[in-house]
Amino acid sequence: MVQPTVEEVIDAVKELKVAHPEMGVKKIFTEIKGSHDDWELSEKRVKKIMQDNGLVNAEAAGKQAVEAAAARAAGVKVVQAKKQTSPEPTVPICEVYPNGNFPVGQIMEYNEANGWRADSLEKKELDKVTDEIVAEARHAAEAHREVRQYIQHYIKPGMKMTDICETLEAKTRQLLGGKYMNDGIAFPTGCSLNNVAAHYTPNTGDKTVLQTDDICKIDFGTQVHGRIIDSAFTFTLNKPRYEALMTAVREATETGVREAGIDVRLGDIGAAIQEVMESYELEVDGKTFPVKCVRNLNGHSIDRYRIHAGKSVPIVKGREGTKMEEGEFYAIETFGSTGKGYVHEDMECSHYMKNFDVGHVPLRLPKAKELLKVIDTNFSTLAFCRRYLDRLGCKQYLMGLKNLCDVGLVEPYPPLCDIKGCYTAQYEHTLVLRPTCKEILSRGDDY
Numbered sequence: 001m002v003q004p005t006v007e008e009v010i011d012a013v014k015e016l017k018v019a020h021p022e023m024g025v026k027k028i029f030t031e032i033k034g035s036h037d038d039w040e041l042s043e044k045r046v047k048k049i050m051q052d053n054g055l056v057n058a059e060a061a062g063k064q065a066v067e068a069a070a071a072r073a074a075g076v077k078v079v080q081a082k083k084q085t086s087p088e089p090t091v092p093i094c095e096v097y098p099n100g101n102f103p104v105g106q107i108m109e110y111n112e113a114n115g116w117r118a119d120s121l122e123k124k125e126l127d128k129v130t131d132e133i134v135a136e137a138r139h140a141a142e143a144h145r146e147v148r149q150y151i152q153h154y155i156k157p158g159m160k161m162t163d164i165c166e167t168l169e170a171k172t173r174q175l176l177g178g179k180y181m182n183d184g185i186a187f188p189t190g191c192s193l194n195n196v197a198a199h200y201t202p203n204t205g206d207k208t209v210l211q212t213d214d215i216c217k218i219d220f221g222t223q224v225h226g227r228i229i230d231s232a233f234t235f236t237l238n239k240p241r242y243e244a245l246m247t248a249v250r251e252a253t254e255t256g257v258r259e260a261g262i263d264v265r266l267g268d269i270g271a272a273i274q275e276v277m278e279s280y281e282l283e284v285d286g287k288t289f290p291v292k293c294v295r296n297l298n299g300h301s302i303d304r305y306r307i308h309a310g311k312s313v314p315i316v317k318g319r320e321g322t323k324m325e326e327g328e329f330y331a332i333e334t335f336g337s338t339g340k341g342y343v344h345e346d347m348e349c350s351h352y353m354k355n356f357d358v359g360h361v362p363l364r365l366p367k368a369k370e371l372l373k374v375i376d377t378n379f380s381t382l383a384f385c386r387r388y389l390d391r392l393g394c395k396q397y398l399m400g401l402k403n404l405c406d407v408g409l410v411e412p413y414p415p416l417c418d419i420k421g422c423y424t425a426q427y428e429h430t431l432v433l434r435p436t437c438k439e440i441l442s443r444g445d446d447y
């Protein structure tokens with residue numbers, strides 16, 4: 001008989017916990033004795049070692065053991081997780097989840113026709129193959145949740161929009177920074193106000209201040225290795241005034257999220273969204289307005305480093321017969337308006353993005369060449385705004401930028417506005433159509 005070391009006992013316990021996380025002390029002791037008949041070991045000692053090493057709590061110990069075993073198999077040292085700070089998050093997300101087990105989004109089962117996928121062995125195998133990609137998106141999603149809950153507490157009446165955006169972006173950089181393109185920022189922080197539905201972020205020098213009666217769409221993106229989370233909510237300092245409009249849009253987006261699925265026709269999703277959205281009205285300053293879908297805005301498929309990957313998800317009924325497919329990522333976003341329900345480009349442009357498909361274009365203007373190099377290095381095909389160029393130290397770049405737009409290398413995305421005096425709201429989630437289930441990556445306890 002030999003006396004096993006503490007480490008040997010821990011290893012034996014963990015091995016059992018991997019397969020049977022629910023196993024208690026008594027059973028574990030019996031099992032160990034069974035497989036190590038030369039060990040001189042008492043149940044009391046096993047119990048003590050388990051207690052001392054946090055292996056008693058069945059679920060936690062099981063999960064810990066699974067992670068440790070997986071890490072050992074991969075030759076990785078298990079790193080101690082840091083705790084996120086609150087109410088202001090300051091710890092990089094990768095240090096809170098050092099073993100890469102980022103929080104899973106909300107899981108929704110597919111409807112009847114695809115119900116079989118949840119239990120299909122083949123689909124489960126496929127799920128494992130794509131798990132690494134999904135893990136990157138979950139990493140970005142966790143940053144999104146932390147940043148948005150922080151900014152909601154940070155915003156106070158009288159703040160400049162510039163301050164709100166820069167604080168939000170600095171927080172993303174802190175939580176994702178260092179390793180990823182533009183420090184994990186996927187696109188500029190939208191903070192479109194009132195009749196402006198999308199694509200407004202202040203340019204340098206913009207002194208716009210958030211007013212109590214403003215209704216602001218905070219639309220920002222995070223990304224890890226190009227896996228983008230595109231998610232938005234509506235913010236106001238006067239909730240009672242806009243409650244009905246915000247509820248309409250939140251419910252409309254939820255409808256889109258619920259309807260999305262493999263083989264679902266995009267047009268059918270639009271019809272379902274419209275029905276919910278347009279069942280609401282908003283009474284404001286003694287006048288009643290029907291809530292309309294903004295019919296020329298839509299959700300979209302997302303690909304790596306590509307915010308709009310080609311498929312659009314309409315938010316009104318139509319004839320779009322294209323279907324969603326397995327493995328696709330989608331941003332489901334809806335916009336409600338008390339105006340025309342139609343947006344046009346207006347105001348100074350702040351958003352720009354390199355055209356994903358365009359190849360080499362010869363440039364004559366040295367300023368344009370110089371700027372293109374900055375864009376390729378810092379943003380690649382991710383969207384950026386003028387403030388990002390300013391903070392990189394670019395000077396007098398507007399001519400060069402115009403040239404890049406003129407030759408089609410870069411696309412400008414000006415603010416999108418409904419008629420003056422109206423109000424618009426937006427909610428948006430990013431989801432992935434996994435082989436076995438739908439995962440709402442950006443789901444949080446706020447929306």
Ligand SMILES: [Co+2]
Pocket residue numbers: 230331333428
């Ligand atoms: Co979007």
